[in-house]
């Protein structure tokens with residue numbers, strides 16, 4: 001049996017299983033890859049919000065990363081919640097030593113408005129992490145936090161992309177999921193431009209959309225696709241997962257990572 005392509009997520013744990021490490025590993029499995037994890041923080045989280053989180057020491061993050069990379073190796077990396085300036089800088093340093101394509105989801109605030117990144121870490125994200133990204137995938141709140149650019153409609157996506165590209169990622173995917181109308185995202189490297197448009201699903205159970213999209217891109221890159229191919233395939237996967245999102249607990253339920261696998 002040949003081993004599936006290996007993909008690594010460096011992110012926080014979501015006890016509710018809808019976002020973070022749990023979403024990433026489910027996505028990687030659903031897309032035919034072997035998912036591995038470096039846990040940066042542990043959240044106590046459910047459908048109602050984030051009740052608390054605890055960061056791991058930089059040393060624990062470094063040790064997990066070395067264990068995976070030195071023995072097993074990785075074909076693509078995804079980063080998510082990094083919590084603090086220290087962890088952002090630790091992860092950026094580790095990524096400096098890899099040639100594997102890297103998807104950086106600059107997670108700032110959860111769907112419920114709970115902060116998952118210290119304000120003091122923003123500068124490290126801009127100057128240390130974004131330059132390491134093959135693809136950065138900010139949502140519109142993260143674009144505003146990182147660049148000061150506020151986007152109110154589809155017309156503003158290009159300006160947002162330019163502002164993020166100025167920090168040095170090779171490609172940026174601006175996610176317009178928080179706008180009204182179709183779910184439109186813009187992928188660009190500053191010269192090529194791809195508009196990804198999908199129908200908006202009127203489903204409130206969208207916990208984990210951003211994590212799922214970024215992991216799906218990483219999985220497709222690990223399988224050898226180009227960035228535009230990987231992003232198009234990932235958009236298709238996340239759109240289906242959102243359409244199939246289901247109620248769980250008393251608040252916002254998760255997207256369905258297994259929507260293509262068939263139920264019991």
Ligand SMILES: Nc1ncnc2c1ncn2[C@@H]1O[C@H](COP(=O)(O)OP(=O)(O)OP(=O)(O)O)[C@@H](O)[C@H]1O
Pocket residue numbers: 109110111138139140175176177178183184185198199200201202203206207208209210211213235238239242
């Ligand atoms: N209701 C929806 N129907 C279809 N697609 C959607 C919907 N909401 C978001 N999307 C798409 O889902 C992907 C993730 O975008 P979104 O803007 O939700 O990211 P995010 O805010 O980082 O996610 P999260 O809210 O999980 O942090 C994008 O491709 C976006 O266009």
Ligand SMILES: Cc1ncc(COP(=O)(O)O)c(N)n1
Pocket residue numbers: 011012013014019020021043045080081107109110111112116206207208209210211
């Ligand atoms: C550990 C972790 N990482 C990322 C998110 C963002 O996902 P969402 O915005 O869907 O809550 C989260 N809630 N928890």
